[in-house]
C-alpha cells in the first residue's frame with residue numbers, strides 16, 4: 001500500500017510537536033482490523049494531546065485522534081468483513097495506540113463497534129466521544145433512578161460537545177434542562193437544543209455552606225473543580241451528578257453532608273474503559289431512544305486534515321462551541 005497521511009504527535013523531553021506526516025502501515029500500532037477512515041472528530045482530549053496542555057499520550061509518538069469511523073479494509077477477525085461500516089471511540093486511541101487522525105487506522109477487533117443501523121458514518125463522528133459520553137451519563141442517571149419529576153437537570157460546560165449532546169438527549173427524554181455556561185452569548189444556541197433556561201456559570205447560586213438550598217434534580221458536569229463542588233451542595237435529595245470532565249479544574253473539595261443527609265450520588269463516567277457490551281448498548285441507544293435531534297446545530301464546523309493543527313487552541317481556551325467533524329475521505 002502507498003504511504004498515506006496521518007496527524008502525528010511526538011513528545012520529546014517534555015515538549016510536544018504535532019503535524020501531518022506521510023506514513024505506511026508498518027508505522028501503525030498492531031491490530032487485526034484495518035479501517036479506511038472517512039470521518040473523525042475533535043474532542044477536548046485531542047486538544048490536550050496535540051497542544052501538550054495535558055499528558056494524554058502514554059507513548060513518545062502516536063497518531064492523534066481518539067475517534068474514527070470508516071469502512072473495514074481488511075480484517076483477520078471473524079467479527080468484521082471488508083466493507084463493514086465501523087467506529088472506534090474512547091478505546092485508548094491516541095493514548096496507547098495510534099489514533100483516528102489518519103487515512104488508515106489499525107486496531108484490535110475488541111475496540112471496534114459496528115455502526116448501528118440508522119446512523120451514518122458522519123452522524124457517529126458528529127457525536128463521537130462527546131455524544132457517547134453524554135449518552136453514557138444519561139444512561140447512568142436513569143439506572144440510578146433519576147426521574148424528570150425530581151426537578152431540572154443542570155448541564156455544565158453546556159456549549160461544549162458533551163454539554164450540547166446532554167441537553168439534546170435529556171430534553172428529548174422529557175427532563176427539564178437548565179444549561180450553565182461561561183458564555184451567555186450562546187443562549188439562543190443552547191435553547192435551540194432544548195435548554196429551558198440558560199444561566200451564567202459565574203453567577204450560579206451555589207454558595208459556600210456544606211448544604212445550600214436544593215436547586216437541581218441532578219446534574220451532568222463536564223467542568224469539575226469549584227463548580228462540581230457547588231453542585232454537591234445544591235442538588236436536591238437523592239439526586240445524581242454525572243461527573244465527566246475537568247475543563248474547570250480537577251480538585252473536588254466537599255463534605256460528607258450532601259451524601260449522608262441528602263443521599264446525593266456522584267456517578268463517575270469513563271468513556272474509555274467502560275465494558276465493550278456497555279459501549280454497544282450506548283451506541284444502540286444513540287441510534288434509537290437517545291438519538292440526538294439537533295446534530296445539524298451541534299456540528300459547528302467540518303474541516304479537513306490540513307485545518308487540524310489550527311483547531312485545537314479554541315478548545316483549550318474554552319472558545320469552541322459544539323462539535324467539529326474531521327472529513328478524511330469522501
Ligand SMILES: NC(=O)c1ccc[n+]([C@@H]2O[C@H](COP(=O)([O-])OP(=O)(O)OC[C@H]3O[C@@H](n4cnc5c(N)ncnc54)[C@H](OP(=O)(O)O)[C@@H]3O)[C@@H](O)[C@H]2O)c1
Nearest residue numbers: 044157158159160161162181182222245246247248271318
Ligand atoms: N469522562 C470521560 O470519559 C470524558 C469523555 C469526554 C469528555 N470528557 C471531558 O469532559 C469535558 C468536556 O469535553 P468536551 O469534549 O465537551 O469539551 P469541549 O467541547 O471543549 O467543551 C468544554 C466546555 O466546557 C466549558 N469550559 C471550557 N473551559 C472552561 C474553563 N476553564 N472553566 C469552566 N468551563 C470551561 C465551555 O463551555 P461553556 O462556554 O458553555 O461554559 C466548553 O465549551 C472535558 O474536560 C473532557 O476532558 C470526559
